[in-house]
Amino acid sequence: MKTVIIKYNAGNVQSVMYALDRIGAGYLYTDDEAEIRSADKVIFPGVGEASTTMNYLRKVGLDKVIPTLKQPVFGTCVGMQLMCRFSEENSTECMGIFDVDVKRFPSDTNLKVPHMGWNNISNYKSALTYGVPDNAFVYFVHSFAPPVCDYTVAICEYVMPFSAMLQKGNFYAAQFHCEISGDVGQKIIENFLKI
Known part of the structure; x- marks a missing residue:
């Protein structure tokens, strides 16, 4: 099986590589583009700021490539956000893969923004969460998130309920850092690798 991690102007890639190394x-x-299109699975990770990373995708043409991929694609954190409208x-x-806008958490709250640390997810509706215990804890670092919408397949609550995971066809995404x-x-x- 050929798995590709998309190379673009975003941090956190080394952590994704380590995670894949751990499971062999x-x-x-x-x-x-040819390598990405020929992959069996595509991972689109990201840490960074949306406009800078989106501008880089446009510069190298990946903004046109990613939405047309037919194999399973998994975006995380900023990768997930860039897959939204x-x-x-x-x-x-x-890129508009998910027809939803990413919103900033309201600042008029007693909770700190960014949302940083461990929080639980619930309401699973995805093959990605098969075998994951109910209300499992995962690690978040973000100030923006898509609201709950038609593509939501897991929810987290911080300030408000938001989409912890999204799915549409062959496109999967997680706001947290798997x-x-x-x-x-x-x-x-x-x-994801078994899909």
């Missing part, structure tokens, strides 16, 4: 899954880290982070037009979410995150990655 080989991978290729590339921004080459629009982000309030610097008013960024994104690669640093312990056994739960590892199980989700393993489930």
Whole structure:
């Protein structure tokens, strides 16, 4: 099986590589369109700011490639947000795979923003969460998130309910960092590789 991690202007890639190494899954880290299109599975990770990373995707043409992929694609954190229609982070037009806008958490709350640390997810409706215990804890670091919508397949609550995971056809996404979410995150990655 050929797994590709998309190379673009975003951090956190090393953690994803380590997570795949831990489960013995080989991978290729590339921004080459032919390599991406020929992969069995595609992982689109990300840590960073939406407009900067989206601008890089446009510069190298990946903004046109990613939405047309037919194999299973898994976006995490900023990767998930860029798969949505629009982000309030610097008013960024994104790829529109999920027809939902990414919203900033309200700042008029007693809870700190960014949402940083362990929190539980619930209401699973995805093959990615097969075998994951109810209300499992995963690791978040974000100030923006898509609201609960038609594509929501797991929910988290912080300030308000939001989409912890999205799915549409062959596109899967998680707002949290699977690669640093312990056994739960590892199980989700393993489930993705089995799709």
